[in-house]
Structure formats: C-alpha cells, structure tokens
Amino acid sequence: MCLKALARKPDEISYETKYWYSNFIMSNHSDIGDQVIVALRRVIRAVDLHSRTLVESHGLTGPQALILKALQNGSLPAGELATRVSLSQGTVTDILNRLEKRGLIIRNRDTEDRRRVLVEATDAALSLLEQSPPLLQESFAQRFGNLQDWEQTQLLASLQRIAAMMDAEDIDAAPVLSSGSVRATVQAVEEVLEPESTDEELASSVESPDAAKASSTT
Numbered sequence: 001m002c003l004k005a006l007a008r009k010p011d012e013i014s015y016e017t018k019y020w021y022s023n024f025i026m027s028n029h030s031d032i033g034d035q036v037i038v039a040l041r042r043v044i045r046a047v048d049l050h051s052r053t054l055v056e057s058h059g060l061t062g063p064q065a066l067i068l069k070a071l072q073n074g075s076l077p078a079g080e081l082a083t084r085v086s087l088s089q090g091t092v093t094d095i096l097n098r099l100e101k102r103g104l105i106i107r108n109r110d111t112e113d114r115r116r117v118l119v120e121a122t123d124a125a126l127s128l129l130e131q132s133p134p135l136l137q138e139s140f141a142q143r144f145g146n147l148q149d150w151e152q153t154q155l156l157a158s159l160q161r162i163a164a165m166m167d168a169e170d171i172d173a174a175p176v177l178s179s180g181s182v183r184a185t186v187q188a189v190e191e192v193l194e195p196e197s198t199d200e201e202l203a204s205s206v207e208s209p210d211a212a213k214a215s216s217t218t
Helices: 015-058 062-070 078-084 089-101 123-131 136-145 149-165 186-192 199-205 209-216
Strands: 105-109 117-121
Touching: 015 062, 015 123, 015 136, 062 078, 062 089, 062 123, 062 136, 078 089, 078 117, 089 105, 117 123
Parallel strands: none
Antiparallel strands: 105 117
C-alpha cells in the first residue's frame, strides 16, 4: 500500500508514508551493510580453514606450499622462483631456509654459472605435494580468470574501496591467501588460527539482521 502511495504526486503523499519510506530505505542500507560484513567474515574463515588444513594434514603454511608447487616441474634459480610466486627475495629466502631444514628442498650452485643458486624440491616434498589439497588461491585464480574483464575490474575496484574504508590500503600484503605472516612458521600460523567453530557458532555468524535485532531486545 505504501509503495502505491509513493506513485502519487509529492504534495499528495502523507507524512506517515514519507516516514515509512525513509525507515524502509535506512533499514535496507543497514541490512546490506550486515551482508557485506558477513561476506567478508566468510572470506576470512575460508582462508583460516584452508590454512588449518595445510598445517594439520601436511605441516605446511600457504606460502611454503606455494613455493614447493612452483618447484614441481624442476629446479629454479632463487630469483626466478621469487618472481614466479610474487614474493620478495628476502621472504623467499626465509621460507627456503625452513624448507631446507625439513629436507623438502636442496640448494645447489649452477654448474654453468656458479653465481646462481638453483633450488630443487626433494622427493619427500614432491610426495607431500601429491597428497596436499589444491591451494585456495589456485581455485580462486581459475574462477576469477573465467570472469569477463569488466567483472574483474568491478571486483577489484570494490575490494580496493573496502580496503580503503577499513584504513587498510597502505598495509603491505603479498598476493597469498594464507593466515598469518607470509614468513610465518607453521607454529606461528597455528597460533593465529581461530579455534574451529561449532555448528551453533557458525549458524549465529550468519544470523539474519532481523533475528539479531530481535535477540538483542529480549
């Protein structure tokens, strides 16, 4: 009834109808804001859950698995490896040091150019990778690549706007979907991961705005 009333001329619309419409618009904006926050929360949880799976089942962090996957098809110079995984040389060196201690990579001087160091995954690392789940960012990158150019640009602009709204646009971040610091050890990642949510907690995290308001008034 109120929507039909809005079709009248402005001077014929009652104060009650205008008041109802104003509240309707404000309520919708609030609901959309809640839905955006829920979507962001789901992204964070997806990254945490994937990181937990890698740590608990294979003892690897996301960046460690990313580097080992880049070495699956053969050895690479350390500099080229850093470029392939889009990480700084210093970060890759830290990660390689940890992987080498675990016997998952070896570093040898290039026989043709002694100035270059070649990084190679060991048999133990290759066996570990065969059993590991696909990296979260690999499946994301594949799906993102299937979008139209305008959709990719729209998503990027929206996410950059959200980062700015959270004062996060100047935070240094690597292109890796993983919990904790990119250089973090397995133990450090375990410390930042949240305890696994119960079914009840997961249900409450996606509770509708109306239900949340109703529960807060009781």
